[in-house]
Amino acid sequence: MTEAMEYDVVVLGGGPAGENIVDRTRAAGLTTALVESELVGGECSYWACVPSKALLRPALARAEARRVPGLAGAVAGPLDAEAVFAHRDYGTGNWNDEGQVGWIDSTGADLYRGHGRLYGIRKVAVTSPEGEHHILSARHAVVVATGTRAVVPEVPGLAEARPWTSREATSAREVPGRLLIVGGSVVAAEMATAWQALGSRVTLLVRGSGLLPRMEPFAGEMVADALREAGAVVRTGVEVEAVERDGSTGPVTVVLAGGERLEGDELLVATGRAPRTEDIGLDTVGLTPGDWIGVDESCRVPGSDWLYAVGDVNHRALLTHQGKYQARIAGAAIAARAAGTGDIDTSRWGTHAATADARAVPQAVFTDPEAAAVGLSLAEAERAGHRVRAVDHDMGKVSGAGLYAEGYRGRARMVVDLDREVLLGVTFVGAGAAELVHAATIAVVGEVPIDRLWHAVPAFPTISEVWLRLLEAYRG
Structure with a gap:
């Protein structure tokens, strides 16, 4: 049996990017269908960000505790692996998406479980696990948010x-x-x-x-x-x-x-990762199965007035937070473009261009020590033709670091555009570095002049005092 349904927007893929499209389009009053072949919440919720951080947090907490006088002896033993696994399982909902399905329901969107494929212009065909077939038509937009899969190289025997x-x-x-x-x-x-x-x-x-x-x-x-x-x-x-x-x-x-x-x-x-586009019907709309999907600044596929791609699948920035950011941009763009045929308020969503993907992508790596960065590295800035200077500081010499942990080891670098005296990139390595990167992101995105950063006074005694040391080193 084939059932045909019409919506304003059809979203193919229910990970974080797809969920954010649903949130934005439903808030704008657009009818929306979400198609998901696995678990609603996607890779991030069940096999990537959430479970990996649940496994890593005990490791990092123990490592930091071992460097704190008066506490080191209390955490000398091994981790309780069963307890760590139980916490991870709790974080993933034991790989059950009931909670996230409930959230989808609360938005008023319709969820279709099964394998979805583009089926020509503005159409998606869905085959459910039970073999039912649905044809979903989109009045305004189809959004591909199918993410990526791990690459297994062609090594003999692998x-x-x-x-x-x-x-x-x-x-x-x-x-x-x-x-x-x-x-x-x-x-x-x-x-x-x-x-x-x-x-x-x-x-x-x-x-x-x-x-x-x-x-x-x-x-x-x-x-x-x-x-x-x-x-x-x-x-x-x-x-x-x-x-x-x-x-x-x-x-x-x-x-x-x-x-x-x-x-x-x-x-x-x-x-590495590869796009999950090999069997989603790209050939029916003139695109190549298995390829990344190129998009413009509103995450719309060039040459199309209806097809969008958000998240890892467009290869702009393979990070969950960037995929969610793109979804907010694309959702606002879809709603604004749809407003020409209806009374839809899009004012609350702001700009419709994903500019941060080009120059201000933050990333945190939850190793021991943590590594966090935003913007361009020194080598990237030089390759791009900027006249730059890198300023480094030993984070262990910041007063707050000595109180944070005994023998604190870390390093910070800011890459300064010498012509405009703004930051192009910042990198921190050290315990707690992931919590420092958003301040750097604001400085890079906002193009805050060095002279203004002098007046952003870091609290004493925190590791964020490294900002003051970097600025002092720059002025020399």
Whole structure:
């Protein structure tokens, strides 16, 4: 049976970006349908941000407590892995989306569970798990928010070895004795931190020259040093040529270039993401299945007056908060454009251009130490042709850091546009760094002049006093 329904907006994908589209379009009075093939809430809620941070928080809290005089001895023992897993399971709702489905219902949007595919201009075909078929038509917009999936490289034997991806790494219920991790970016670094703290003997195999390649080099260096101190093995410049596994649950062996063999109980592959667009009907609207979907500043697909793409799938910034930001922008744009045919108030949503994706993307990496950055690194700013100066400061020398933890180690850098005397980028590495990055984001987005930043007085005695030290170093 095929049922045809018409809506103002149809959203394909119910992760954070899709949910925010629903929120904005429903608030503007537009009828909206949401199509989701898995769990409402998406990757972030069940296999990425939420469970990973639930695994990481005990590791970071213990690491920081061990540096506090009078407390270190009380946290000398191992983590209670079962308690950590239980907290993670609670955070994910035990992989049950009932709460988020209730929120969708409260907005007045309609939820369609099943596999959705574009079905030509302004149409989405949905096949439910029970085999029912629905054709959804959109009067104003179809929004693709299908996200990304983990990439498993074409290495001989790798697929057959059933490696962990980010999903298995954040949902596993047993601590592997030996965990091999291939990759050097955020997922690899964070999961190395979490599982080493939970009791695994972690070996991190990095093809490139260091960890966290999208940040300032010192960020990856400090995280790698801390992992080594915690007992992990971090090897850079290595190439995996083959993978072998003994039976269905036996040890897994990684063969490196040159023939060296490393054995582990589990293997996590964290080498990148690909768009989940291979089977969503892109070919029916003149796009290529499996490709990223290019968009303009309102997140609308060029050449179309109805098709939008928000979140990871458009490849602008593969971060949950940026996907939600894009959804707010796109939702406002859709509502504003729809207002030509109806009485819809869009004034509360502000501008309709996703400018932050180009120059002010904040990111926090929850390793020990934490690494957080916004805007351009020094190398990126120089490649873009800016006349810049990098100003660094040892965060351990800030008075608040000494009170925060004994032997506090950290580093801060701001990249200054010398022609305009505004910040192009800021990086912090150290305990609590993730909570510092929003102030930097405001400075970068607002293009606050250096002379004005002098009057943003940091509270004493906090680690945020690093701002004062950076400004002093700049003025010299």
